[in-house]
Amino acid sequence: MSRRHPVVAVTGSSGAGTSTITDTFAQIFARESVSAAIVHGDSFHRYDREGMKRAHEAAAGHSELSHFGPDANLFEELEALFEEYGRSGSGRVRNYVHDDEEAAALGCQPGTFTPWQDLAPGSDLLYYEGLHGAVQTETVDVASKVDLLIGVVPTINLEWIQKLHRDRTKRGYSTEAVTDTILRRMPDYVRYICPQFSNTHINFQRVPIVDTSNPFIARWIPTPDESMVVIRFADPRGFDFPYLLSMINGSFMSRANSIVVPGGKLDLAMQLILTPLIWRLVDTARKEHSLARA
Ligand SMILES: Nc1ncnc2c1ncn2[C@@H]1O[C@H](COP(=O)(O)OP(=O)(O)OP(=O)(O)O)[C@@H](O)[C@H]1O
Numbered sequence: 406m407s408r409r410h411p412v413v414a415v416t417g418s419s420g421a422g423t424s425t426i427t428d429t430f431a432q433i434f435a436r437e438s439v440s441a442a443i444v445h446g447d448s449f450h451r452y453d454r455e456g457m458k459r460a461h462e463a464a465a466g467h468s469e470l471s472h473f474g475p476d477a478n479l480f481e482e483l484e485a486l487f488e489e490y491g492r493s494g495s496g497r498v499r500n501y502v503h504d505d506e507e508a509a510a511l512g513c514q515p516g517t518f519t520p521w522q523d524l525a526p527g528s529d530l531l532y533y534e535g536l537h538g539a540v541q542t543e544t545v546d547v548a549s550k551v552d553l554l555i556g557v558v559p560t561i562n563l564e565w566i567q568k569l570h571r572d573r574t575k576r577g578y579s580t581e582a583v584t585d586t587i588l589r590r591m592p593d594y595v596r597y598i599c600p601q602f603s604n605t606h607i608n609f610q611r612v613p614i615v616d617t618s619n620p621f622i623a624r625w626i627p628t629p630d631e632s633m634v635v636i637r638f639a640d641p642r643g644f645d646f647p648y649l650l651s652m653i654n655g656s657f658m659s660r661a662n663s664i665v666v667p668g669g670k671l672d673l674a675m676q677l678i679l680t681p682l683i684w685r686l687v688d689t690a691r692k693e694h695s696l697a698r699a
């Protein structure tokens with residue numbers, strides 16, 4: 406945790422919607438003139454696509470190695486980045502290139518990494534979106550290095566529909582290939598993805614209100630109007646629920662620490678809830694910098 410160089414992390418499984426929610430954060434950052442250094446979690450994979458394939462072949466199909474677990478990711482390096490940024494506002498990052506569109510933008514082949522690069526100096530905060538923003542193992546504690554931790558967690562059928570849809574349309578995988586990946590990752594999903602959502606400050610859980618009982622044959626992703634979002638606050642003290650309920654049409658409290666909003670109001674709810682939190686982090690950091698300079 407750092408008062409001078411805060412870290413904000415949005416954590417969620419593959420297909421949960423962390424990249425999509427990054428657009429909402431980008432709007433908040435632009436409106437509030439916050440300069441954010443962005444880190445994509447996939448850049449902390451241990452292997453490029455060929456390397457991952459070779460690691461699987463070497464295990465002759467007997468390995469549970471998956472992009473959800475510690476053996477296929479650089480957890481120590483991610484923790485070190487958050488620590489270093491918290492201390493000095495600096496660090497090194499790279500990108501993992503998934504598809505042709507990203508390849509054209511980043512100048513590297515799909516399935517490879519861009520070179521490590523220093524973060525641009527002078528950012529107000531570090532923003533991470535990816536699989537492991539709140540991960541804890543026996544040797545690594547990424548969660549404790551984060552100042553604001555957000556979980557993005559659709560119900561699992563919806564998450565799989567979103568993943569299947571995205572991996573087929575954007576990344577060129579077959580339904581069978583995505584299904585194999587989901588199956589292979591399941592032990593690590595339970596061990597390393599789910600526990601993170603007990604470490605987060607706020608979870609956004611999209612719940613479909615249409616039948617998604619067989620995600621593997623769903624032809625499209627339920628729309629915002631076909632879903633509700635459960636927003637759960639680990640510590641509800643300090644949040645003005647009557648204000649949120651009055652601002653978000655159709656919202657209600659389902660528990661003392663949970664508010665439910667219509668799917669189409671997710672963006673508005675995030676803006677109302679997160680803007681003051683981001684603003685407080687940045688304001689404190691800027692005051693600390695001024696004091697240090699005085
Ligand atoms: N709230 C939402 N409403 C409708 N569709 C959504 C929503 N959130 C995400 N999606 C869709 O789900 C798919 C996966 O979303 P996204 O790429 O943001 O996931 P991700 O968590 O970044 O996945 P990965 O970590 O694997 O890159 C996309 O097709 C996206 O358009």
Ligand SMILES: O=C(CO)[C@H](O)[C@H](O)COP(=O)(O)O
Pocket residue numbers: 418419420447450454472501503516536576
């Ligand atoms: O979305 C993912 C994890 O969040 C991908 O599965 C991971 O980044 C590996 O990508 P690919 O299988 O396309 O090489």
